[in-house]
Amino acid sequence: MTKTIKFFLSIFAVTAILLILFISTGANIYTDWLWFKELNFEKTFTIMFLSNFILRVLIGAIFAALIYLNLHFTKKPIVKFINIKSNDRVENLFGEERNQIFDWLNKKRLNLIYLFSSLIFGFLFSSISTDSWKMVLKFLNKTEFNNLDPIFNNDISFYVFSLPFYSFLREMGTVVIVLSLILVGAIYIVFTGIHSFSEISSKLSKRAKKHMSILVFFFLLFKAWDYRLQMYNILFSSDGVVFGAGYTDVNANLLGYKILFITAIFVALTVLYSLVKSNYKPLVFGIAAWVILSVIFTGVYPAFMQQYSVEPNEINREKQYIENNIKMTLAAYGLDDVKNDDFELSDKELSYDELMEYETVVDNIRLWDYRPLQDTYNQLQALRQYYTFEGIDVDRYQLGDDYTQIMLGARELDQDTLAQEAQTWVNKTLKYTHGLGVTMSPSGKIRDNGQPQFLIQDIPPKTNNKNINLENSSIYYGEKTNNYVIVNTNQREFHYPMGSENVYTTYKGKGGVEISNIFKKAIFSLRFNTMKILLSDDITTESQIMYDRNIHRRVRKVAPFLKYDSNPYIVNANGRLFWIYDAYTTTNLYPYSQPYNGQDNYVRNSIKVVVDAYNGNLDYYIIDEEDPIAATYSKIFDDLFKSKDQMPKSIKRHLRYPKDLFQIQTKIYSNYHMKDPVVYYNREDVWQIPQENYQGSTIDVEPYYIMNQLPGEDKAEFILMTPFTPSNRDNMVAWMAARNDGENYGELFTYRFPKDQLVYGPNQIESRIDQESEISQLLTLWSQRGSNVIRGNLLVIPVNNSVLYVEPIFLQAEGGGIPELRRVIISYKNKIIMRKNMEEALEAMFKEGKGISVPEEDVEELQEETGLDVETTTGVEMESDSKTESSNSEKDGEFISSTNKELIKEANELYQKAQESLQNGEFATYGETINKLGDILNQLSRTGE
Numbered sequence: 001m002t003k004t005i006k007f008f009l010s011i012f013a014v015t016a017i018l019l020i021l022f023i024s025t026g027a028n029i030y031t032d033w034l035w036f037k038e039l040n041f042e043k044t045f046t047i048m049f050l051s052n053f054i055l056r057v058l059i060g061a062i063f064a065a066l067i068y069l070n071l072h073f074t075k076k077p078i079v080k081f082i083n084i085k086s087n088d089r090v091e092n093l094f095g096e097e098r099n100q101i102f103d104w105l106n107k108k109r110l111n112l113i114y115l116f117s118s119l120i121f122g123f124l125f126s127s128i129s130t131d132s133w134k135m136v137l138k139f140l141n142k143t144e145f146n147n148l149d150p151i152f153n154n155d156i157s158f159y160v161f162s163l164p165f166y167s168f169l170r171e172m173g174t175v176v177i178v179l180s181l182i183l184v185g186a187i188y189i190v191f192t193g194i195h196s197f198s199e200i201s202s203k204l205s206k207r208a209k210k211h212m213s214i215l216v217f218f219f220l221l222f223k224a225w226d227y228r229l230q231m232y233n234i235l236f237s238s239d240g241v242v243f244g245a246g247y248t249d250v251n252a253n254l255l256g257y258k259i260l261f262i263t264a265i266f267v268a269l270t271v272l273y274s275l276v277k278s279n280y281k282p283l284v285f286g287i288a289a290w291v292i293l294s295v296i297f298t299g300v301y302p303a304f305m306q307q308y309s310v311e312p313n314e315i316n317r318e319k320q321y322i323e324n325n326i327k328m329t330l331a332a333y334g335l336d337d338v339k340n341d342d343f344e345l346s347d348k349e350l351s352y353d354e355l356m357e358y359e360t361v362v363d364n365i366r367l368w369d370y371r372p373l374q375d376t377y378n379q380l381q382a383l384r385q386y387y388t389f390e391g392i393d394v395d396r397y398q399l400g401d402d403y404t405q406i407m408l409g410a411r412e413l414d415q416d417t418l419a420q421e422a423q424t425w426v427n428k429t430l431k432y433t434h435g436l437g438v439t440m441s442p443s444g445k446i447r448d449n450g451q452p453q454f455l456i457q458d459i460p461p462k463t464n465n466k467n468i469n470l471e472n473s474s475i476y477y478g479e480k481t482n483n484y485v486i487v488n489t490n491q492r493e494f495h496y497p498m499g500s501e502n503v504y505t506t507y508k509g510k511g512g513v514e515i516s517n518i519f520k521k522a523i524f525s526l527r528f529n530t531m532k533i534l535l536s537d538d539i540t541t542e543s544q545i546m547y548d549r550n551i552h553r554r555v556r557k558v559a560p561f562l563k564y565d566s567n568p569y570i571v572n573a574n575g576r577l578f579w580i581y582d583a584y585t586t587t588n589l590y591p592y593s594q595p596y597n598g599q600d601n602y603v604r605n606s607i608k609v610v611v612d613a614y615n616g617n618l619d620y621y622i623i624d625e626e627d628p629i630a631a632t633y634s635k636i637f638d639d640l641f642k643s644k645d646q647m648p649k650s651i652k653r654h655l656r657y658p659k660d661l662f663q664i665q666t667k668i669y670s671n672y673h674m675k676d677p678v679v680y681y682n683r684e685d686v687w688q689i690p691q692e693n694y695q696g697s698t699i700d701v702e703p704y705y706i707m708n709q710l711p712g713e714d715k716a717e718f719i720l721m722t723p724f725t726p727s728n729r730d731n732m733v734a735w736m737a738a739r740n741d742g743e744n745y746g747e748l749f750t751y752r753f754p755k756d757q758l759v760y761g762p763n764q765i766e767s768r769i770d771q772e773s774e775i776s777q778l779l780t781l782w783s784q785r786g787s788n789v790i791r792g793n794l795l796v797i798p799v800n801n802s803v804l805y806v807e808p809i810f811l812q813a814e815g816g817g818i819p820e821l822r823r824v825i826i827s828y829k830n831k832i833i834m835r836k837n838m839e840e841a842l843e844a845m846f847k848e849g850k851g852i853s854v855p856e857e858d859v860e861e862l863q864e865e866t867g868l869d870v871e872t873t874t875g876v877e878m879e880s881d882s883k884t885e886s887s888n889s890e891k892d893g894e895f896i897s898s899t900n901k902e903l904i905k906e907a908n909e910l911y912q913k914a915q916e917s918l919q920n921g922e923f924a925t926y927g928e929t930i931n932k933l934g935d936i937l938n939q940l941s942r943t944g945e
Contacts, residue, residue, distance in 0.1 A: 027526040034513045035548060039618055041558060043639040051133040056126040063176055064122025070180040071114040073211050074187040078110060132168060134561050139165035141635040143628040147331060149235060149591040150324045151245055157628060159589045167229055174222045181215045213275045220268035227261040235591035242325035244592035247317040252305045256297025263290050315681050322677035325592045332593035332602040333668050343751035346801035352846035358799050360716035364405040364707035365838060366443040367808045369792030372819035377409050379818045381439040383459050384497060388414045390479040393569035394705045395654055396718045399467040405707050408440040410570045412480040425532050428483055430491040437461035437473035438570060446837060450820030459496045471575035476511055477549045477616045484528060484547035487512060490538040511616040512544030555581050555609050558618055562607060565660045573650035582658040583607040585629035596664050605661045606630035610651055621647045655745060657720045657738035662703045666722050666736055686727040692794045693766045701762050704793060717741045723796045725761040732761040735798060762794045765805045765827050774854040775834050788812045790819060804828055907936045
């Protein structure tokens, strides 16, 4: 009785655990389905869920069936073994427990053991194919690339869609054959009483030999298939001078795979021959030949060809394959249509009037760096501790007749920053549910106090421009909306603070899943592991629960097969707020294409995702309908994707070419603009991304959005650009731009500077700024008065056959004060000017023509503000009390006379070093040396020499 009770209790406990797991899993699946249904993506959810489920069940069932079939053939020796009543070998092997085991084990129970074991193996095996459903669906819905590889002449779709599927089948088949061979081999050996290799031939039954031979035969067929697929894999070789098949791969490795393919089939046939004829000599010879040929054609012969044929004649041997790599890489990254042109530099000086003809360009020169501006927004416009600006975005808006580049950030509510005592379930779930509005300012305008000129500001948001309308400013879906909330409850939602009072609101949108009955309350309580949803009296039948609100998670949950940009951005379209998220289709199976960072080697920004910040709706627009991967996904998920023609114009005018993609393309193009294989092989014209100074560190210049009028165009447009410098040099050789506006969206241009003219690169301009003693001394003085000097993005602005350089200077108190834009530095040709704002700087540079880096009134003003003596603090040469200087000289005369010669000698050495640095183009070293030389000369001037 006691044993019976324990048995039933065990059954009950196991059943209860399984039931809890089933209910919990079911609750998650059901609430996910409700989430997709709310977005009208039920079909997408069904396809992803069922395709994954069905594939796993199918793989598990096939695997279990094959394992069971093979185990079934091993029953006879086991049953025979069981029926032996007395046998020394059995006694030695199993001891006294033999009778208990085999008295219980019979044919029926053995069959159940085999069935149960096969099901376990099938279940375990099915779990390794979690993401395989994507590969299978892409194979079944593949789209042609209409581009052939240069070796096998297959369409690229074969490598992207078909080859992974064939490799998957081969791997699955090989694993099930090997596992079956191990299982049945172990059973035959144990239950036949085999103790050594010499006994296998005599003791193993014909039935067992046939069974294992058939398994070996199929294994060899799968191995032959493996050799066949490896022929295609030479297109992804990384062993040659470039990525992809090289001379050795095509002429040695490919030949080896063909020979080994035939050899493996031959050995497989000899297995059957040996089985039928009982003659094992052909099999032995076949295996020996296979081993020898494997060593020769996978090691010896390719190495011999590489060393004695390719390397002595590498450029001639590899020229064709380098050309393949260049062509396919440019196609894979969308760089085969880059328009190249020369940027002719004007010899004459650019006048102020000529510059002002480019009014839109000049007015929109981006002075505000997004990094310090984020601190400025958070300190000036967050206004409460629970609001935050997660990031600052760059965009453009048509404000009346003015096409204006702007900076903006979303004011989101961060529940984690609520006061500790306010961190209650009611507050975080029912009351503090959403952020409020955006802050917007022109990218090129500053107020007199160094702060932005706001176009949208404050709480509630108010606009300072009649052309801007913001009717619905609530943000329920954003980058900081990490927790679920419930709206339309008996609790009023906090909207925004107003003086000492708060303004409340009720949600009127369509976002969230309705909690319309007690069942859904219970299901969501289970989903979020809280009974409060079930027990709360504030939740009514009209309440809506919003979950997975964070847009980063939201877009990935709907379409996990895409890759996404690192920076979604918010836009104001027709008075409502939307997030635009760039999505990419990628693969690492584009033949001959150079991988980026060792990963994917094909990328397209084919899809733009638009997220409604109020309702949470998601719209996936295919903007590149020529992308075969995007076309394939649209076949699979026909309810998910929309054409670009369906995108509202109010959204379409805010599309941006993504920086993440442009960074990848520019780094690839820095090598692959060299289309001549000989030039590429010799690395004669390698470019690199230049560097700039930011907060005392040297960093790569990021691509940046600016307003610019491209050569040959009649109006300014919003572009993304980056400059290039030669490898290991700082002068600029070219710049690349991506267009963003209208029908020109996505066009790429490269403009090359004349090779016989020096065009300063960003790092050279940084060095020249450091060499301007008036500027560097003023920056030093600011840093000594307790401020952090932040040098913003150095922008290269090509305009009217000239190049203008602009760098904003921000000041921030060391204690974390508000970053303020205090000065603007511009450089043109050999002149550098620093003024309080862009207007003054441009007038000083192009209109006044004074060429004074820093006006005297700036130094005097700063001296009055700080109370610091500029001369003694920084060494700036100003009028001083000569009597005091003379007195100091008399007191220290003995010391001065003993050091004069050393100072003069050191000054001469520094001057020679500076000249050498200038001749070698080492401008950073030149600047540092000149500064040291200035210090020495200042010391000499104080001695009276």
